[in-house]
Structures are given as structure tokens and as C-alpha cells.
Amino acid sequence: MSARARHLAWLLLGALSLPPAAALAADERPASTNQAGEDMNAYVEGASRLEGRIMAPCCWMQTIDIHGSPIAEELRSEIRKRLRAGESSDAIEASFVQRYGEKILAVPNSSPIGGLATFLALGFGGAGVSAYFMLKRWSRAGKATGGKPPKAKKSAEQASGDDPKRDVLDERLDRELSEITDQA
Numbered sequence: 001m002s003a004r005a006r007h008l009a010w011l012l013l014g015a016l017s018l019p020p021a022a023a024l025a026a027d028e029r030p031a032s033t034n035q036a037g038e039d040m041n042a043y044v045e046g047a048s049r050l051e052g053r054i055m056a057p058c059c060w061m062q063t064i065d066i067h068g069s070p071i072a073e074e075l076r077s078e079i080r081k082r083l084r085a086g087e088s089s090d091a092i093e094a095s096f097v098q099r100y101g102e103k104i105l106a107v108p109n110s111s112p113i114g115g116l117a118t119f120l121a122l123g124f125g126g127a128g129v130s131a132y133f134m135l136k137r138w139s140r141a142g143k144a145t146g147g148k149p150p151k152a153k154k155s156a157e158q159a160s161g162d163d164p165k166r167d168v169l170d171e172r173l174d175r176e177l178s179e180i181t182d183q184a
Helices: 003-017 047-051 072-083 089-100 114-144 170-181
Strands: none
Touching: 047 072, 047 089, 072 089
């Protein structure tokens, strides 16, 4: 038997070993429906925001929008039903707080995170405004000098008009430089 024929035989054997679709459990539902048969992927305005703010009361580790426990599924279903009935998300959140306590909220109302976020936003906004005006001032200063760097201030000796004093080392340097240029 050739290698190709053996490969096809293995593929056929593998395909036959899989259970047929009809043999799957009759009570299995697609992942997008809950036990009540409700489509959990259907859009309900405000549901995803509220589900992201509520903690799963079974373990208090994740919000119910990503948690997979039965109680999280029940709470998601309850939120969607109540929102479809016209109840406000604030009222639903308040009823969960009344039922489970303040711990049910992912970010409690008494948390300093909201104040910190406001402080940081104002701080970064102020830094941005300051940077804008600083850059604007620098660009104006550059235009005033014609794009050239500002001239260095004259020393006190140069300002008076006198030549600076020359010492022995200056004379020696001048002499050596003139010798080098004569040799070249």
C-alpha cells in the first residue's frame, strides 16, 4: 500500500470514529442561548454596560459579562428581560445592590477610582495646554531671531572695547600655528 493510500485510510478511520451529529445530546443548545432559550447575542440597549458593572456573586472574581457560572447566566438573563420591559439600568443596578450588597458592583460608588480618574484627566489636560503654550512661545522666539540661535553675551572685557590680555601661552600657540602653516 502506498503512503498516500495509508494516509487516506487513516483520515477515513478518523472520520468514522467521530459521533454523528444526531447522536449528540438532545438538550444541547448553541452557546448563544441560555437555559430559558433566550438568545444572549441579541442586542439589548444598556445590557452590556450593566453586565460589565455587576460582579458574579458565586465567586466575586469576575463581572457577569465574562463569567460562565449558572448564576451569572441567570443575572444576565434577568438584566435583559428587565431592560426589555422598560426598566432603567440604574433601577436594576440598585435592586442588585439591595439584594447582594455594595460588593456586587465592580466599581462601588464609594470607590476613589472615579475621583482619581477625574483628577488624572484634569492633570493631563492642564499639562497638554501648558505644553501647547510653551511650544507656541518657543516657535515665536525662533521666528524673532530668524531661526538662528541667539548670540552669546559679550564678556565684560569685550563689552568695554579692550582686547583681552594675551599671555605667554597665547604667543606660543600663535608661533606654533604659523610654523605649521609655513611647512604645509
